Amino acid sequence: MSHTILITGGACSGKSRFAEELALSHGGPLCYLATAQAYDDEMTERIARHRSRRGGVWQTIEEPLLLPQTLARIDGEHRAILVDCVTIWLSNLLLSCDGTQPETEEYVMANLHRLSATLREMTTPVILVTNEVGMGIVPDNPLARLFRDVAGQSNQLLAAVADELHVVISGIPLQLKGRAS
Amino acid sequence: MSHTILITGGACSGKSRFAEELALSHGGPLCYLATAQAYDDEMTERIARHRSRRGGVWQTIEEPLLLPQTLARIDGEHRAILVDCVTIWLSNLLLSCDGTQPETEEYVMANLHRLSATLREMTTPVILVTNEVGMGIVPDNPLARLFRDVAGQSNQLLAAVADELHVVISGIPLQLKGRAS
Amino acid sequence: MSHTILITGGACSGKSRFAEELALSHGGPLCYLATAQAYDDEMTERIARHRSRRGGVWQTIEEPLLLPQTLARIDGEHRAILVDCVTIWLSNLLLSCDGTQPETEEYVMANLHRLSATLREMTTPVILVTNEVGMGIVPDNPLARLFRDVAGQSNQLLAAVADELHVVISGIPLQLKGRAS
Numbered sequence A, B, C: 001m002s003h004t005i006l007i008t009g010g011a012c013s014g015k016s017r018f019a020e021e022l023a024l025s026h027g028g029p030l031c032y033l034a035t036a037q038a039y040d041d042e043m044t045e046r047i048a049r050h051r052s053r054r055g056g057v058w059q060t061i062e063e064p065l066l067l068p069q070t071l072a073r074i075d076g077e078h079r080a081i082l083v084d085c086v087t088i089w090l091s092n093l094l095l096s097c098d099g100t101q102p103e104t105e106e107y108v109m110a111n112l113h114r115l116s117a118t119l120r121e122m123t124t125p126v127i128l129v130t131n132e133v134g135m136g137i138v139p140d141n142p143l144a145r146l147f148r149d150v151a152g153q154s155n156q157l158l159a160a161v162a163d164e165l166h167v168v169i170s171g172i173p174l175q176l177k178g179r180a181s
Helices: A015-024 A042-055 A068-076 A086-095 A101-121 A142-161 B013-022 B042-055 B067-074 B085-094 B101-121 B142-161 C017-025 C040-054 C067-074 C087-094 C101-121 C142-161
Strands: A005-009 A030-034 A058-062 A080-084 A126-129 A164-169 A172-177 B004-009 B029-035 B056-063 B080-084 B126-129 B163-168 B172-177 C002-007 C030-034 C058-062 C079-086 C126-129 C164-169 C172-177
Touching: A005 A015, A005 A142, A015 A080, A015 A126, A015 A164, A030 A068, A068 A080, A068 A101, A086 A101, A086 A142, A142 C101, A142 C164, A164 C079, A172 B172, B004 B142, B013 B042, B013 B080, B013 B126, B013 B163, B029 B067, B067 B080, B067 B101, B085 B101, B085 B142, B101 B142, B172 C172, C002 C017, C002 C142, C017 C040, C017 C079, C017 C126, C017 C164, C030 C067, C040 C142, C067 C079, C067 C101, C087 C101, C087 C142, C101 C142
Parallel strands: A005 A126, A005 A164, A030 A058, A030 A080, A080 A126, B004 B126, B004 B163, B029 B056, B029 B080, B080 B126, C002 C126, C002 C164, C030 C058, C030 C079, C079 C126
Antiparallel strands: A164 A172, B163 B172, C164 C172
16 A cells, blocks of 8 residues: 655755655645754755745645654645655754663664654655765764664665665666566 | 766776776777876875876876866867866865855856856767765765765766766676666 | 675665675575674674674684685685675774885785685685775775775775675665676
């Protein structure tokens, strides 16, 4: 019943644009579920740029933390939901903790399992944008390492539940799972 | 008329070697358009190593900043031109600015659009090497973040104008656009 | 005679899990050749987590430095050998040097060529896990840059000798070399 598409790629690789095209192929109304919060000018500007690219067929909901709960609540109200993006949601969850490592990781993983379970129950198709963050040098800082590990585990977990996985490189998508063949 | 090939990949992934093979398949004379400047011993040594791998069929031109202008000027003089690499050109452009962010980004993007327009007009085939730099942890430093964003946008823009896109991983190329099929 | 499989991917991308599945398809007994040393609690915990996922069919050998020598010594004793991972071995080699750059790089490259030669001679199939570390921003620190270059060259060299190359993204493998077809 549920249909989940996961779209991964590096920073500014064209993931969001490709995700929007996939969502638009479902017709409207569409939901844009934004996880980013504008905490500085750089972010405000980036969010505004993304929003201005999207047209009137989109309802925008901003939810930094309660992603599974929000998805469950709005299920059935749109032709498709685009979550942009999972990585910022994970980062918000990490930053909302006091930083004690074992509990932080446990809390984030519990949220991820809840998201995974919610996705299996959805009737509205969900397109999730995520980021590759684990292909650089190991970061010095322990929080960055924890984030990198959690982001990698999240990508594995969501790709396992997803019907399709696409990686976007230089704006060009490559389908890794769910090919029609 | 024009034929543009974009080759992307991580550091030391075998991009340049693959690009050289593609260029050599055109026969000579060939142009190696180098954007790197030897500002320290590490770089001097790296450039010398790359140069020693190439044979006498190559004319080398070093141009850190005026890439579109140089391409337009030498059009028609070689069987193929290899640009190695776009990422260093972007970095040179960024570093040539005084660092005020909105103007810097605008200046770099204007250069990118000029490159893109030039590539469409070229009669000599152009092979461009670029780098994936957006698959690690978000950098702390704002200039590195700006560079990462600009490099991602550059890759998208050039892949859109290119007839072929290849990503090289562990020395093995994977074609993402323009497959003969 | 020899059969080498190289598996690459980012941090926590599911490389080790995929490598273990490939190894298990050979039947037992299997050798898990671990290159990591538990120098802190984070690492101890990570190693224990990986080990607990593997069952009794595995013999574990820990060898941080003498990888080619160990492979040659145990050749013929198992149905397959899983090396997890090459990147940590390279890091151990680098850290075992006093840090004078040209000699360090020479020493590491000599070890890599020895590994490559050993792999060609093996009768037991060898599955090597490695990491993509060159797709982020250029690191500030010279040792990290050297490591990144060496890791990239290692991936190229091992992929050249390997019969199969797979990249794992979000837990999903993509074969880049040695496809059956």
